[in-house]
Amino acid sequence: MRRLQDKKKTIFPYWNAALSVDERVEDLLQRMTVAEKSGLLFQDMITMGTGGALAPASPTRWYNNLQRMARKTRLGIPITLSTDPRNHFTDNIGTGIEAGIFSHWPESLGFAVLRSATLVEKFADIACQEYLAIGLRLALHSQVDLATEPYWSRIGAAFGEDADLTSDLVAAYIKGFQRGPNIGPEPKDGEDRHFAYGQEQVYSGNNMEYHLKPFRAAVKAGATQIMPYYGMPEIITGLLGEQIGFQGVVCTDWGLLTDKQFFGEPMPARAWGMEHLLPEERLQVILEAGCDQLRGESCPELLTALTNNGLLPLERLDRSVRRLLREKPFLGLFESPFVDEDVAEQVVGKPEFASLGADVSHMRLKAPYTPRPGRFESLFHAGSFQCTAEEKLRQKKIFARVPVGKLPFDLPSSIEAVQQLKSDMPYDTKDPPSGFSHGLSYYG
Secondary structure, three states, rough: OOOOOOOOEEEEEEHOOOOOHHHHHHHHOOOHHHHHHHHHOOEEOOOOOOOOOOHHHHHHHHHHHHHHHOOOOOOOOOEEEEEOOOOEOOOOOOOEEEOOOOOOOOOOOHHHOOHHHHHHHHHHHHHHHHHHHOOOOEEEEOOOOOOOOOOOHHHOOOOEEEEEEHHHHHHHHHHHHHOOOOEOEEEHHHOOOOOOOEEEOOOOOHHHHHHHHHHHHHHHHHHOOOEEEHHHHHHOOHHHHHHHHOOOOEEEEEOOOOEEEOOEEEEOOOOOOOOOOOOOHHHHHHHHOOOOEEEOOOOHHHHHHHHOOOOHHHHHHHHHHHHHHHHHHHHHHOOOOOHHHHHHHOOOOOOOHHHHOOOOOOOOOOOOOOOOOOOOOOOEEEEEOOHHHHHHHHHHHHOOOOOOOOOOEOOOOOOOHHOOOOOOOOOOOOOOOEEEEEEEEEEO
């Protein structure tokens, strides 16, 4: 067997960068046990320990220590570290992280207002540089669902309600990041699918194809991973794989199998439509549906048992393992798993990046909402978004100083107009005071 000599140990062909990715993946795959393969199909959350200062040196040192631990395992497979968005102003665990030391930019909805694919690509390139500097290799964004339902609590992370605009911006986003988007149809009544009351997906206007346009654009632009949402049903193999033609990694959203505690409160598994099944039964259904990795939890022993007991063919497990392994040499993780702390200090949030983000004048407003119970649930703002008279007056004074921008969706005239619209139809609210593409130019 062909082997290459490392300074410290004998290494196998999957370490050889001169070989093709497929050759390296097949060599590594045939060396892995079922338990090791099963472990690869789970990505759980991991955080820094206490005492870490808010500076790049701490996360880079922590990340390098993780990779050193990985190097000491039997096969030395490097870790792929992912993150939610972290260059914006939202701090909602599970959907985004406040920018902090990173360069500050508008959220996706703000980019939709600016209508500049060039700026989106520039942002993505800069954010990618900052991610790489501290060891982040996988961006769990952008979100490409269309904001045709005003009640939806995740509109701020979307690019508005227009499919063509969203398609242009997500293609630029991926070009800068070279990673993948989320996918999913409209939630019933705009409720978020993290929660049981948002589990149903509806197309009251029979307009599903319109909502698929941005995802077709994302796949064409080179997305390599896609994360479906929680709603039922999820259509992975027939729609995503066969019709849209996506052949990359399909990773689930967080916590489909097991119940947990969050902020000291119960967090049942978000297994809509499969609540009656045992975790191992849910796992089998999820894999048979075409998903490749489960996130937010770690129970590889269930997958090992399914495979060893003949309930899941080894060939099916290997298909997902191949897809996941391909990402690692593609990202250069076998050759360069570590990051330079000094370089991270120079890259993350450097003045040049900060000045580019500051070239855009933007205001981030938190819309009114109806409070929901539960610590985690309360982070997802939904319900009535009627502003008070005082807030309207305050905004009018601010708008008088904002010269440029176009609405990424229609502004509804009333709550009644929102309740009457079809949730999957764009521009469906009656008599909007300002419509999609209306300029936000106010001069006292």
